[in-house]
Amino acid sequence: MFLGIDLGTSSVKALIVDDEGAVVHEASAPLALSRPHPHWSEQDPQDWWTATIGAVRTLPEAARRTVRGVGLAGQMHGAVLLDSHDNVLRPAILWNDGRSAAACATFERRAPRSRDISGNLAMPGFTAPKLVWVAEHEPDVFTRIARVLLPKDWLRLALTGERASEPSDASGTLWLDLATRQWSAELLAASGLAPDAMPRLVESAAISGGLAVSAAEAIGLVSGIPVAGGGSDNACGAAGVGVVGEGDALLSLGTSGVIFVADAQPRPDPANAVHAFCHCVEERWHRMAVMLACTSTLAAATRITGVPDVAALIAQAQTARFNDATRLVMLPYLEGERTPHNDAAACGVLFGIDGATTPADVARAAIEGVAFALADGLAALEDKGPRIGALAVIGGGARSSAWCHIIAAALQRTLVLPRHGENGPAFGAARLARMAVDRIDAAQALAKPVVAETIEPDAALVAALSRRRTLFRALYRDLAPRFAATAQV
DSSP: OEEEEEEOSSEEEEEEEOTTSOEEEEEEEEOOOBOSSTTOOEEOHHHHHHHHHHHHHHSOHHHHTTOOEEEEEEOSSOBEEEOTTOOBOSOEEOTTOOTTHHHHHHHHHHOTTHHHHHSSOOOTTSHHHHHHHHHHHOHHHHTTOOEEEOHHHHHHHHHHSOOEEOHHHHTTTTOEETTTTEEOHHHHHTTTOOGGGSOEEOOTTSEEEEOOHHHHHHHTOOTTOEEEOOEEHHHHHHHHTTTTSTTOEEEEESSSEEEEEEESSOOOBGGGTBEEEEOSSTTOEEEEEEESOSHHHHHHHHHHHTOSSHHHHHHHHTTOOOOTTOOOEEEOOBTBBOTTTOBTTOOOEEEOOOTTOOHHHHHHHHHHHHHHHHHHHHHHHHHSSOOOOOEEEESGGGGOHHHHHHHHHHHTSOEEEETTGGGHHHHHHHHHHHHHHHTOOHHHHTOOOOEEEEEOOOHHHHHHHHHHHHHHHHHHHHHHHHHHHHOOO
């Protein structure tokens, strides 16, 4: 048996797979966000540990006692700041935090080769600008920093006592040399850090340490079992559905929305705000288009409309009066946006309300708005890369066939819903643990799972969405200057 743990934004997920790689048990524990100021997004790492204990201990004890290895996946870009005794100095600054927008320019001015080395544009969500911000606004904290860890790597420290990371998550910091998969002293210096502030790097399917006695007692596992390097949530999600070969692609419908394509070599495109990172498979890379508010846009729409949950929102949307003449459009930029706009100042907009607008209409606009933002990301990925074919769908949104039909039409792509696709990163992390412990290769461990459903773009729906997508894109162009003029970032 192998345990996969996914440290997400809204929950910690844990699942156990058997020695053949099939999911046998799963559980989760919720997490909350702290937003003490506009554009801030933080969590207390101790809450991650509490939720991990809760999720893992919910799994059957008999199964837990047979676990032979652990894999970790986690939200990217977060900054966990530690002193010389590994004490947490302040709440972790998360991937969807926009406070460091101005610090991005400072970072790139200090490291003029940053895009060439890291393969990425400096964006507020990335880790490196966060440290520039801390140095300027919290100098007492900054002077005490001895180490910086990513969220899942702090969890590894709690589990094993080891300070380690791996390339797929590390490449989301802006401190990694994308081609060599090693830390860059030049980029670290631009954030005021030395290389010894970074954890050592192992590959994702290598063993990073053993489960410490105290951690094993806390989560109910056998001490000493290996903990694999693991990976970023998106890379592990790809490993879970076998998206590892050149051109394989997935769509992740979680708190954020991601289109992910695997590459056999680095293929950076910072001009289009495309993310270029290392894969969790050796000698593999990937590109991503990222929208910051995917299912969180639907969650916001539930509050606006008063429906109880996202499932009810999607059901309401089926009754909307939408047709070719409808001009109700939602811009889903609740946290700013990454691909293709790199605009931390952007915000959500509901345009086209009239006297007959209903909650169902608003629900439909929110669902379509997310689909249109994903379509913009797909266009950015293909601008300087090959055409992307069918997309495997993972994440909580994979449970909604109705939503996926709208996305398929907006993207004009076939969507493939794998069995257990909603488990995504945790499943991929368990697969990496199996690779590390049993020393099996990616071809055997990361095979594509059974397909539960295939969704083709509906021609009538493609036509119906076309007019509103044109309006959607025009609205962003028209409002971008107003976003910038009124922002508090």
